[in-house]
Amino acid sequence: MNKYIEIFKISYTQEFAYKLSFIMWRVRNVIQIFVAFYLWDTIFYFSGRELFGYDRSRILSYFFGLIFIKALVLSARAQDVAGDIARGEIMNYLLKPVNYFKYWLVRDFSSKTLNIVFALIESVVLFLIFKPPIFLQTDMVQIAFFILSIVIAVLIYFLLLFSVNSIPFWAPELGWGGHFLVTVIIVEFLSGSLFPLDILPYNLQNFLSYTPFPYLIFFPLQIYLGKIKGLVVIKGILVSVTWIIFLWYFMNRIWKSGLKAYQAYGR
Numbered sequence: 001m002n003k004y005i006e007i008f009k010i011s012y013t014q015e016f017a018y019k020l021s022f023i024m025w026r027v028r029n030v031i032q033i034f035v036a037f038y039l040w041d042t043i044f045y046f047s048g049r050e051l052f053g054y055d056r057s058r059i060l061s062y063f064f065g066l067i068f069i070k071a072l073v074l075s076a077r078a079q080d081v082a083g084d085i086a087r088g089e090i091m092n093y094l095l096k097p098v099n100y101f102k103y104w105l106v107r108d109f110s111s112k113t114l115n116i117v118f119a120l121i122e123s124v125v126l127f128l129i130f131k132p133p134i135f136l137q138t139d140m141v142q143i144a145f146f147i148l149s150i151v152i153a154v155l156i157y158f159l160l161l162f163s164v165n166s167i168p169f170w171a172p173e174l175g176w177g178g179h180f181l182v183t184v185i186i187v188e189f190l191s192g193s194l195f196p197l198d199i200l201p202y203n204l205q206n207f208l209s210y211t212p213f214p215y216l217i218f219f220p221l222q223i224y225l226g227k228i229k230g231l232v233v234i235k236g237i238l239v240s241v242t243w244i245i246f247l248w249y250f251m252n253r254i255w256k257s258g259l260k261a262y263q264a265y266g267r
Helices: 002-043 056-073 078-087 100-130 140-164 172-190 202-208 218-224 230-261
Strands: none
Touching (some): 002 100, 056 140, 056 218, 078 140, 100 140, 140 172, 140 218, 140 230
16 A cells, blocks of 8 residues: 555656646636627626527536536646557556556546645636626535546546557557547547537437546546436436446456567667
8 A cells, every 4th residue: 555655656646747748628618608608698698588498507517617517637647558558668557566556546546636726716816807696516425426427427538548558559649649539639529628528419418428528527426516416317327437447447458468469669
């Protein structure tokens, strides 16, 4: 246990070694939310207007909530797994008494800790600038489901990210391309990071509900805003947990197959 605590401390310190990269990640998130906030604030400018089941306080709370959800879910160091494999540096870990999955999960937590601190600062600053009406959830059952959905989202994204970044076992030059396609383009669009998914046609919403992507951002925010309750929440939890089981199995199969195919190029 102590070694993973030390890994957490070292990883947290290393986050400050790449200040520009971290700052650009935070700036990109803030600008994205800033633009979306202005767009939806204009649409819901007139009091009493309701569209897609949202009023002004809920739609603005949705985009403020993105600051925290993205800091908790989409900030992850496991994207560096592809580089480890492609450069041959993974051998440094395979020869040590460290579980490689736990190692990257701990590194992910260190990144999330730093990001959530900055998310709090950013949200306070943006709140003071915009002074928007914010929806506060007071139903403890909904809050409990919200917290559970966040934990599930973190695990889904980690397993998805680790699986995608295992591509260099077979094609070292495709690591970044696979990561960019899946975790930057597909995840950003289908997770609800750019817009609430319930503005899409019903059939498309229903199809997406059986994929892992809405459970990263959209589903937790829907629970917090009280737009889904009861059996609908239970169904979503069951589907997302099923995806965790499947992705865990899939990741392990890729890992075992990858190690057999791995030829340790690099160092």
